[in-house]
Amino acid sequence: FTHNERLFLSAVGPRGIIPASVATLFAVELQALGRPQEAQLLAGTVFLIIFATVVLQAGLARQIADYLEVSPMRTIIVGGGRVGLSLAERLEQDGENVLLIDLDPDAVEKARKRGLRALEGDGTDADVLEEAGADDAKTVIATTPDDDVNLLVCQLAKTTYDVESVASRVNQPDNVDAFESLGVHAIDLSMATAWSLENVLERPSLSAWMNELGRTGDVQEIEVTATDLVGKTIADLNAEIPDGVIVGLLTHRNGATEVPTGDHELRDGDRVTFLGQTDAVDRAIKRFHPHE
Structure with missing residues (x-):
């Protein structure tokens, strides 16, 4: 573990076992001395402090991790539609630290209701990407239905923030070369759909196995x-x-x-x-x- 990781563990690690044990011991002794009110007050106060500490630490854990720079490197998804939302959920299930960006407040609220971190804003705005933590992101993915928007997002991620891995949904096949010229992993939506349909028709067993693997x-x-x-x-x-x-x-x-x-x-x-x-x-x- 690094120095900052040790600091993080010391800040949010579980504690309270020893104080709880000592408080219980003293409460038993006070009960034996015929002082039940003091026993209840002592035990109650100690356990209340422990509970409050746990709640406080849990609430501030992410902020502490961000401050100490020990958070897992973030994956930013621009576009909270069906593709972006589904991808965000799958990556979250894989343990990724995902943040979704969308201009539509309804899409942001929908993502948050599903337990995802979401930011309302324009993903082509450098200030919004800065707020999202693009300078520390390991991956940026553009999933909007607008190729111009996706291309600008990828260009910012590559040139301004030097993100290691950038990928994008490409809605028009003719635009694939423009994305690939930037070093972006371009996913041609029409070709991806064609491949999926071909697998279902030509390789049904493999397709069924891959679908089952994706679920379980x-x-x-x-x-x-x-x-x-x-x-x-x-x-x-x-x-x-x-x-x-x-x-x-x-x-x-x-x-x-x-x-x-x-x-x-x-x-x-x-x-x-x-x-x-x-x-x-x-x-x-x-x-x-x-x-x-």
């Missing part, structure tokens, strides 16, 4: 940071991989991606893709990509 399972790509695993083959690591999860893809530092066999050896900088049950995928991630 998880797919995660992570960089291998556990140094003790580097140099070992997939077969060697079989016991390290939890039941209910498989290594679907292996991406090397040079960008080459392949379906691994048991003989494939993990190298420094490799990325692996896990598929399987959500809890099993989580355990695999913790083993292969432990907290640094």
Whole structure:
């Protein structure tokens, strides 16, 4: 843990067990001495203070984390329509720190009612992106039905805030090149729909499995940071991989991606893709990509 992470844990970590135990002990002693009112007052006051402290810490935890810069890097989604809202919910379920931006107050309120963090404002306004924390964001995604808006959002994210990963919904196929020229991951909406329909018709079993995986399972790509695993083959690591999860893809530092066999050896900088049950995928991630 870093110094700031230790400060954060000390600020919001659970406490009160020892004071509660001591207060209970003294209350019992006071009861034995025939002073029940003092016993109740002592115990009640201590537990009230503990309760108030817990509530205060819980309410300020996010602000403290932001101040100490230990919050998970944020994913900002501009566009609170059906696509943006669904994506935000899925990313939240995956444990991402998501903030949704939309000009429509109704869309913002709808997102908040679903438990999402949302900001009312124009995602093409640098001040709004600044307020959203774009300077600390790891990902910015534009999901509005207007390609001009999406392109401007991506341009700001890339040039002004130097965001590592920028992606966008592209509504008109002819605009894909404009997004890709900025280094944006462009998702052609019409092509994505065509691929989905083709999968349903040509590969129904695979399509059904992927849909089921999307509902009850998880797919995660992570960089291998556990140094003790580097140099070992997939077969060697079989016991390290939890039941209910498989290594679907292996991406090397040079960008080459392949379906691994048991003989494939993990190298420094490799990325692996896990598929399987959500809890099993989580355990695999913790083993292969432990907290640094």
